Amino acid sequence: MGSGQVTDWQGKHVTVAGLGVSGVPAAKVLHGLGARVTVVNDGDDARAREQAAELEALGIAVRLGDGATLPDGTELIVTAPGWKPDKPLFAAADEAGVPVWGDVELAWRLRKPDAAPWLAVTGTNGKTTTVQMLAAILRAAGLRTAAVGNIGVSLLDVVTGEEQYDVLAVELSSYQLHWAPSLRAHSAAVLNLAPDHLDWHGSMEAYAADKGRVYEGNRVACVYNADATDKPSTEDLVRAADVEEGCRAVGFTLNAPGPSQLGVVEGILVDRAFVEDRYRSAQELAEVTDVNPPAPHNIANALAAAALARAFGVPAAAVRDGLRAFTPDAHRVAHVADVDGVAWVDDSKATNTHAAQASLAAYESIVWIAGGLAKGATFDELVAGAAKRLRGAVLIGRDRELIREALARHAPEVPVVDLGRTDTGAMLQAVQEAKRLARPGDTVLLAPACASMDMFANYNRRGEAFAQAVRELGA
The missing domain is CATH 3.90.190.20 (Mur ligase, C-terminal domain)
Structure with a gap:
């Protein structure tokens, strides 16, 4: 169960921790691959019993009201992202030398050889909007894409499905990143960092470190928030990351951009990162009024989305067209x-x-x-x-x-x-x-x-x- 792809699941004993939106699909996918799956779940309410019955009908073992004990013979745990790292189940796994993956890690390992690269977005706020903007920009460039991950479309469904994609816009939470050690994105952005889920992560440092995992192994660009004053900053996370040779740090700012940044000049979104001569020239991408709504936090989201799209080689006109085409979810802020x-x-x-x-x-x-x-x-x-x-x-x-x-x-x-x-x-x-x-x-x-x-x-x-x-x- 090292860092490579697992090709033979036949008869492997896998314990899935937690039912719910990620546990049920993970159990079904693993069972379909021939693994011997046991699902453990803390709760034993009506919803859990309903989900358990559905899985048991397929021949998957389910243990309700007992999420603490490691089933005998477990070779791998696949956990729902919300399960806290200090749970007794994980301590038992650690002692037994059993690896723990999240649903994102499982999806990453199940990708086909010609799988689409991932452009990944995390941060305390704005993830969903940024990922949707990014997908709109990629579509405007004529690319086959989807907004997936923590956004409602299961990554497992996408990587095991029949549909072919050129690139995926992937929203990742700190929980998902914590349990995804081998994920390596084409390019990634951390939008911002504010104290959040600290009871889960244990400290601000641990929370920031889990967010920073999104930069590990990036190939082209690590996109960070150049305006952030928090410590640790998203730029600090880029500095700490182990990336591929030639990967660049690209900042986004609501001010005039410096070299290797995207920013705003007199109501225009401007790129000084993905241009021939970033010290002497800049590329106009869109107008602030192309961003819906043009509130400061949303302009920052648009710049981050634009940076990831540009890292993937998208032309400037597609940034403008994609931002114009984007409409925020109804009843979402x-x-x-x-x-x-x-x-x-x-x-x-x-x-x-x-x-x-x-x-x-x-x-x-x-x-x-x-x-x-x-x-x-x-x-x-x-x-x-x-x-x-x-x-x-x-x-x-x-x-x-x-x-x-x-x-x-x-x-x-x-x-x-x-x-x-x-x-x-x-x-x-x-x-x-x-x-x-x-x-x-x-x-x-x-x-x-x-x-x-x-x-x-x-x-x-x-x-x-x-x-x-x-x-x-x-x-």
Whole structure:
């Protein structure tokens, strides 16, 4: 099970740690390759039993409510990315000399010999948008591509599927990178670094180091944020990386770019990295107004996407065309209106704590509208991380009590309005209560951290109800 491709899975004893969005596909793929698969899972709830029944019908062994013991004869563990490194299962694996891979590592090892290269993106915020922009730019250049990874399209499905790609735009989380030791991207970007998931990683240094793994073995460009003042910075991670001979460090900045950077000059996105003479010339790529929306953080995302595309040899015109073609996901951090100095933002698509975390981290002073179906999630980490930014909270939906309890534990001074309603009309009341709590300069943020089906058909309907209520407020 060294760093090369594994070609013979027949009869190999593989333990898959965790059901869910990565565990179930991993178990099915490995079983299909002839491995003897056992799935272990901490939880034993209705959803887990449903997934277990599906796998057992295929002949895959499942152990629910016991994720701590290493099954006898295990030769490899493939873990769901969210499982913390300090779990007893991994200590047992370490003692037995059993390697641990994540789903991304498995996908990397299962690539076919002529597989498409990966352009990889990580960072605390902006990953999904950047990867979608990158895919739009690559498509504008006539390349067969897909936005994959932590973005919803499983990498396992892509690498084992029939469709041929020229290049993949890959979103990777710090969890996924932690468990992907042999991943080697064509080029990669770390967009930014802010304290996040520290209880999982153990420290800011460990979190940054896991993000920095995305640069290991890069062939053409390590793209970093030249404006970042945090320590360690993304540039520090590039310096620490072991890359292939000739790979370059390429910065992106919202200011005028220096040599080997992309930046902004008088409303134009400009490339001084992938040009003949980067000391004396620059290439215009697009106008700031081609970026949707042209907010500073999003211009930074566009520059990072452009840098990766240019590293892959994409012409300047495709950068412009791709950025013009890109449309942000509906109900994903969508600015609805400004009313009396308060910004109203719809992130109904934040249906889990991870998505809500990124959303909450983007604003300084927030009245937070949250709640819905928790899907077994806990909210302590989310609330603890956002506590200092919260002006107030308005809670809706069936599982709102879980969020209220987390607020009581980690943000006891934050005023909370608990709406004991799960009818669709509750959104109008939530918006009215949020208006009462908000002050000029605040952002009222719908980032529910929960699914919507207790009150709405889907997250789109929930976002529409919020936007409609805000419009009624403005009127």
